[in-house]
Amino acid sequence: MRIEYFIIFIYIILTFSIQDRVRADDILQLYGSVNPRDYLTGRFNPSKHELFGALSDLGIPTNKSRQYLRREAAEALQNMYAAFRREHPWIPFGVRSSARNFYDQKQIWEGKWSGKIPVMGKRLNRIIKDPLKRAREIMKYSSMPGVSRHHWGTDFDLEVLTNTYYESGEGRLLYQWLAKNSRRYGFCQPYTFGRKNGYCEERWHWSYYPLAKHFLKGWNSLYKKDPAAFSEKGLFPGSSAAGHLAPLYMNAISHDCE
Ligand SMILES: [Zn+2]
Structure with missing residues (x-):
């Protein structure tokens, strides 16, 4: 009888330690050396992260020389860009912004909060005094620091940041091509028209969902464990x-990206 208990005990120990190792491998693959x-x-520097690559090294046009994405996402974008170029040799395709960390996002947020960066031509500090209302106005198109998909190295913004550009001419051809073909390369548009909550439609923002879906899950469990960490006083204005x-806002995405 005793030996049977012992065997069961060893079996349980082994099962759990193997599971733990699998989880540790998964974590390493997803996050690398950053916790x-x-x-x-x-809260890390994408240019120093071993799992990130520069888009310019892969021949993807960017407005700044060093734009970073996770390597898997960058390679998928390289393939998607090449396919687009074969069909449309002359239509502009450039990446304005890709990985942005907490501090980059905080700068954008503070600029819009303080009125230094006008939002739709308006200085929000002058016209909206209520902090929740001002934050909601910023969050039509920008996320709070710590809440952006751009933190994960999976998402990028195209050169032109207005929806109307994608309604006619070159912009329309680019958007229609992406809407039809991006899925084949692992990309989706998280902020589509007609969603009930969250950010407004963004035709310029695309996401590499094979990776992003894991980060979204991770982000949600992080928030659940410690919601107070996201509304700490002094973390950023508002x-x-x-x-x-x-x-x-984090979860109000299109079904394509879930
Ligand atoms: Zn974006």
Whole structure:
């Protein structure tokens, strides 16, 4: 009888240690040397991360010389770009912004909050005094620091940041091509027209979902464990008023990206 208990005991120990190792391998593959919490909230430098690559090294046109994405996403984008070029040799295709960390996002946020960066031609500090309302206005098109898919190295913005550009001419051809073909390369448009919550439509923002879907899951469990960390006072202007909206905006994405 005793020996049977012993065998069961050893079996349980082995099963759990193998599972733990599998989980550790998964974590290493997903996050590399940065701990998941810092990775998911963008508290690291993409240019120094061993799993990131520069787009210019792969021949992808960018407006800044060093734009970074996760290598898998960058290679998928390289393939997608090549396919687009074969069909449309002359239509502009450029990446304006890709991986942005917490501090990059904080700069954008603070600029819009303080009125230094006008939002649709308006200085928000002058016209919206209520912190929650001002945050919601910014969040039509920009995320709070720590809540951006751009932190993960899976998402990029095309050169032109207005939806109307993609309604006619070259912009329309580019958007239609992406809408039809991007899925084949692992990309989706998270912020489509007609969603009930979250950011407005962004025809310029595309996401590499084979990786992003794991990061979204990770981000959600991180938020669940410690929601207070996202609305800490002083984290960024308006954090204590708007931090609780983080999961709503993070998860209001198109079904294509889920
Ligand atoms: Zn974007």
